[in-house]
Amino acid sequence: xxxxxxxxxxxxxxxxxxxxxxxxxxxxxxxxxxxxxxxxxxxxxxxxxxxxxxxxxxxxxxxxxxxxxxxxxxxxxxxxxxxxxxxxxxxxxxxxxxxxxxxxxxxxxxxxxxxxxxxxxxxxxxxxxxxxxxxxxxxxxxxxxxxxxxxxxxxxxxxxxxxxxxxxxxxxxxxxxxxxxxxxxxxxxxxxxxxxxxxxxxxxxxxxxxxxxx
Amino acid sequence: xxxxxxxxxxxxxxxxxxxxxxxxxxxxxxxxxxxxxxxxxxxxxxxxxxxxxxxxxxxxxxxxxxxxxxxxxxxxxxxxxxxxxxxxxxxxxxxxxxxxxxxxxxxxxxxxxxxxxxxxxxxxxxxxxxxxxxxxxxxxxxxxxxxxxxxxxxxxxxxxxxxxxxxxxxxxxxxxxxxxxxxxxxxxxxxxxxxxxxxxxxxxxxxxxxxxxxxxxxxxxxxxxxxxxxxxxxxxxxxxxxxxxxxxxxxxxxxxxxxxxxxxxxxxxxxxxxxxxxxxxxxxxxxxxxxxxxxxxxxxxxxxxxxxxxxxxxxxxxxxxxxxxxxxxxxxxxxxxxxxxxxxxxxxxxxxxxxxxxxxxxxxxxxxxxxxxxxxxxxxxxxxxxxxxxxxxxxxxxxxxxxxxxxxxxxxxxxxxxxxxxxxxxxxxxxxxxxxxx
Numbered sequence: 001x002x003x004x005x006x007x008x009x010x011x012x013x014x015x016x017x018x019x020x021x022x023x024x025x026x027x028x029x030x031x032x033x034x035x036x037x038x039x040x041x042x043x044x045x046x047x048x049x050x051x052x053x054x055x056x057x058x059x060x061x062x063x064x065x066x067x068x069x070x071x072x073x074x075x076x077x078x079x080x081x082x083x084x085x086x087x088x089x090x091x092x093x094x095x096x097x098x099x100x101x102x103x104x105x106x107x108x109x110x111x112x113x114x115x116x117x118x119x120x121x122x123x124x125x126x127x128x129x130x131x132x133x134x135x136x137x138x139x140x141x142x143x144x145x146x147x148x149x150x151x152x153x154x155x156x157x158x159x160x161x162x163x164x165x166x167x168x169x170x171x172x173x174x175x176x177x178x179x180x181x182x183x184x185x186x187x188x189x190x191x192x193x194x195x196x197x198x199x200x201x202x203x204x205x206x207x208x209x210x211x212x213x214x
Numbered sequence: 215x216x217x218x219x220x221x222x223x224x225x226x227x228x229x230x231x232x233x234x235x236x237x238x239x240x241x242x243x244x245x246x247x248x249x250x251x252x253x254x255x256x257x258x259x260x261x262x263x264x265x266x267x268x269x270x271x272x273x274x275x276x277x278x279x280x281x282x283x284x285x286x287x288x289x290x291x292x293x294x295x296x297x298x299x300x301x302x303x304x305x306x307x308x309x310x311x312x313x314x315x316x317x318x319x320x321x322x323x324x325x326x327x328x329x330x331x332x333x334x335x336x337x338x339x340x341x342x343x344x345x346x347x348x349x350x351x352x353x354x355x356x357x358x359x360x361x362x363x364x365x366x367x368x369x370x371x372x373x374x375x376x377x378x379x380x381x382x383x384x385x386x387x388x389x390x391x392x393x394x395x396x397x398x399x400x401x402x403x404x405x406x407x408x409x410x411x412x413x414x415x416x417x418x419x420x421x422x423x424x425x426x427x428x429x430x431x432x433x434x435x436x437x438x439x440x441x442x443x444x445x446x447x448x449x450x451x452x453x454x455x456x457x458x459x460x461x462x463x464x465x466x467x468x469x470x471x472x473x474x475x476x477x478x479x480x481x482x483x484x485x486x487x488x489x490x491x492x493x494x495x496x497x498x499x500x501x502x503x504x505x506x507x508x509x510x511x512x513x514x515x516x517x518x519x520x521x522x523x524x525x526x527x528x529x530x531x532x533x534x535x536x537x538x539x540x541x542x543x544x545x546x547x548x549x550x551x552x553x554x555x556x557x558x559x560x561x562x563x564x565x566x567x568x569x570x571x572x573x574x575x576x577x578x579x580x581x582x583x584x585x586x587x588x589x590x591x592x593x594x595x596x597x598x599x600x601x602x603x604x605x606x607x608x609x610x611x612x613x614x615x616x617x618x619x620x621x622x623x624x625x626x627x628x629x630x631x632x633x634x635x636x637x638x639x640x641x642x643x644x645x646x647x648x649x650x651x652x
Contacts, residue, residue: 060523085510087520088535089528108506111499143538144577 001124004046005030006037006063007082008055016050016110023117032056034066041070041077048124052107053083053090064090071097078123082107088141091134092213100202103129103165118170128165128205135163138212147193155192158185163208167201235407238414239356241296242349245417248289249345252338255282259335276321279331286334290425297418304330304427329428337424348417355406362399366392447619454516461512469505473498521560525550529560530581537567539576539596545583549644551590555620559592559640562613562624566594566636569609574598574634585644592638600632613638 003025007013010032017027029040033056041049049070055062067079080103081094094102103123109131110116119129139160142148151159154175161171168186172179186204190197193211198204259278265271287303294300306328325331361368362381369392372379379386381395427435480494513519521529527545534541550556563581570579576598583592604610604626614624622640 060519084506085514085519087532089520089524089532092535106506106510108503111503137536140538141535144540 001048001121002026002028002044002046003120004028004037004040004044004049005051006032006034006049006055006066007052008032008059009052012052012107019110019113020050020117020120023113025117025120034062034069037066038070038073041074045074048078048080048120050080050082050120053081061090064093068093075099076101076126078126079103080105080120080123080129082110086131086134086137088134088137088213091130095128095206095209095213098206100128100206101126104134105129105131106133119165122165122167127167127202128209130164130209132160132164135160135212138163138209142212150192151189155185155189158182159189159208162186162189162205163212165205232407235352235410236356238410239353239406241292241414242351242410242417243353245289245292245296245349246346246353248285248292249341249349251285252282253342255285256338256342273318276318276325279325279334282334282338286337286425289421293418293421293425297415297421299415299418299422301418301422301426304333304425304431306330306431329431333424333428337421340424341421345417345420348413348420351413352406352410355402355409359399359402359404359406362395362402365395365399443618443621446615450616458512458516461508465508465512466505469501469508473501473505476501517557518560521556526556526559527583530563530583533560533564533567534581537571537579539567539571540578541567541570542578542580543583544581547583547585547644551585551640551642551644555590555640555642558616558620558622559590559638562617562638563592563594565609565613569602570594570596570598570634573602574600574632576632576634585642588641588643590638590640590642593635594638595633595635598632598634599630600628600634601630602626602628602634602636610636 001024003020005013005016005020005027007016007030013030013032017030020027028044028046029036031037031040037049037051037055040046049067051063051067053061053063055066063083064081067081071077071079076099078101079094081090082105083090084107086104086106091104094104101123103119105116105119109119123129139148139156148156148159157175158171161174166174168179168182172182175182187197189208190204193208195207195211198207255278259275259282262271262274262278266275283305290301290303306324308324365381365386366389369379369386369389373387382398384391384395384398386392386395476494476498480491480498483491483494518529518532520532524532525547527543527547530545531543534543551559567579567581570576574596576596579594579596581592581594583590585591602610604614604624610624610626617624617638617640620640620642622638624639625637626634627636628634
C-alpha cells in the first residue's frame with residue numbers, strides 16, 4: 001500500500017516513515033509543506049495520505065485545509081489527518097462531503113503501531129477512523145439525548161466503537177464477543193436511534209456520526 | 215471617557231410633540247423647584263459662614279454641603295433621565311475611620327479638598343441666577359398663552375378694577391381687542407410646547423459644564439482604575455505561570471522520569487526475561503500517552519489551538535460542540551480582535567458555558583458575538599433556572615476581573631426562574647488575521 005506523508009517536524013516525519021515501512025507500507029513521498037503535498041499526491045496517486053494538521057507557513061490548520069483541497073482535486077482520496085489535539089469542528093469539516101475514506105486521529109495513536117496501521121488500512125479501503133476522544137466528546141455533547149440514554153451499557157460500547165469506524169469483526173474482537181452478538185447490538189441501536197439500517201459498513205458509520213453530530 | 219451608561223429610554227413614537235412639550239414644561243417646573251432649593255441652601259450657607267467666626271456656624275456647614283450634594287445629585291440624575299445628558303457623580307470617596315465617625319475636622323478636610331465642592335457652589339450660584347430662565351420659559355410661555363386665550367372672559371373685571379391691561383403688544387380695552395389676544399395666546403402656548411424639549415436639553419448641557427467631574431478628577435479616577443486593573447492583571451499572570459510550572463512538574467515531567475526508569479528496567483531485563491521486558495515496554499508507552507494527554511490539556515488551558523487556528527467565532531463554535539447543552543452560536547466578526555482580547559473573551563465564554571451546564575440546569579443556550587461601534591459584544595443566554603449572582607459566584611467575579619484589564623464590562627441579568635443573560639462588552643479594534651487564507 002502506497003502512502004504519502006506530510007509532517008513538518010523532521011523527527012516525527014522520519015519516525016512515521018520508519019514505522020510504516022517496518023509494517024510493510026510503501027512510503028512514496030514524505031514532505032513538510034502543503035504545496036509539496038498537493039504536487040506529490042497528484043503525481044504519486046497514493047492509496048492514502050497521512051497529513052499533520054499543523055503545517056507551514058502559519059502552523060495553524062494548513063494541513064486540514066490541504067487535506068480538504070486534495071480531496072476536492074481527487075474526489076474520494078483517502079486521507080488520515082493527525083493532530084496533537086482533536087476538535088469536533090474539524091472532524092465535521094472532514095466528514096462533510098459524506099464520502100468516507102477519512103481518518104482523524106490524535107498523534108498519540110501513532111504510538112500503538114498496530115492500531116494505527118489498522119486505522120490507516122481502514123481509511124484506505126474507504127472506511128472512517130475517528131479518534132476515540134472525538135467520539136467521547138460527541139457522546140458528552142449528546143448527554144441530554146433520551147434515545148442515547150435508552151441504550152444498554154453494552155450497546156453504548158458498540159456504538160462508540162462503531163462511531164470510531166470499526167467493522168463488526170473488529171468490534172467483536174475488541175469487546176470479546178461474537179460477531180453475531182455485535183450484529184444484534186447494532187440492529188438494536190439502529191432501532192432505538194430511529195436510523196435506517198444499512199448493510200454497508202461505511203454508510204452505517206456515517207449515519208451514526210451524523211446522528212451524534214446533530 | 216466617563217463610564218456612565220446612558221439609560222434614557224427612547225420616547226414612544228406615538229407620543230405627539232404636544233405631549234412631549236407638556237411633559238418638558240412640567241419637568242421644567244420641577245427643576246425650578248430644585249433651583250429654589252439651591253437658592254435657600256446658598257442663603258443658609260452664607261449665614262453659616264458669617265456665624266463661623268463665633269463658632270456656631272461651623273457645625274452646620276458640613277450638613278449644608280451634604281444637602282447641596284443631594285440636590286446636585288438629583289439634578290445630575292434628572293439631567294440623564296429627562297434631558298438626555300447623563301452626568302457622572304464627581305465626589306471623592308468619603309473618609310473612613312476605624313471608630314466609624316471620622317470626626318468633624320477630617321470631614322472638613324474631605325469636603326474642602328474636593329474640587330467638586332467648589333464647583334457645586336459655583337453651579338448653585340450660576341443656576342440660581344440664570345438656570346430658571348431655561349427651566350421656566352416653556353411653562354411660562356404656556357401660562358402666558360393661556361391668559362391670552364381666556365382674555366375675552368377676564369378683560370372686563372381687570373379693566374374695571376383700573377388695571378392697565380396690555381397683552382404683549384395689544385392694549386386690551388374692549389371685547390374686540392380681547393378676542394384678538396386669543397390667537398396670539400395660542401401662538402404663545404404652541405411656542406412654549408415647541409421650545410420645551412430643546413430648552414430642557416440645553417439646561418442639561420448647561421448643568422454638565424459644572425456638575426460633571428473636572429477633567430483632573432476624571433484623570434485621577436482613570437489612573438486609579440488602571441492601577442487596580444494592572445495589579446490584578448500582573449497577579450493573574452504570575453499565578454498562571456505558577457500553575458503551569460506546577461502542572462508540568464507534577465504531570466508530564468514526572469511521567470517522563472517514570473518512563474525513563476521503566477525503559478531502563480526493560481533494558482536490564484531484555485536478555486534474561488524478554489517477556490517481562492515487553493510488559494515494561496507496554497507500560498512505558500502507556501505512560502507516554504498519559505504525558506501527551508496532560509500536555510494537551512495544559513495547552514488547551516493556556517492557548518486553545520482552535521482559537522489560534524480559526525479565531526474567536528470558530529473557537530466558540532467548538533466550545534458549543536463540546537457542551538452537553540444544546541448551544542446555538544451566532545457570530546459575525548469580519549476580522550479578529552487582538553490576541554489578548556480574543557483569549558480573554560474565549561475563556562469568559564468557556565466559563566459561562568460551564569456555568570450553564572453546571573448550575574443553570576438549562577437545556578438550551580445561545581451565544582451571540584458581534585462587533586460594532588468599537589465594542590466586542592458577547593451575549594450568553596440560557597433557559598435555565600436563573601438566580602446567578604455576579605457578587606457571589608467566584609467564576610463570574612473572575613471573568614469581571616479579567617475583562618477589567620481591557621476596560622471590559624460584564625452585566626448579569628438573572629431573575630429567579632430565568633432566563634439568565636450575561637453580556638460581555640470589551641472595547642477593541644478588529645484587525646486582519648495574521649494568517650492568510652489560501
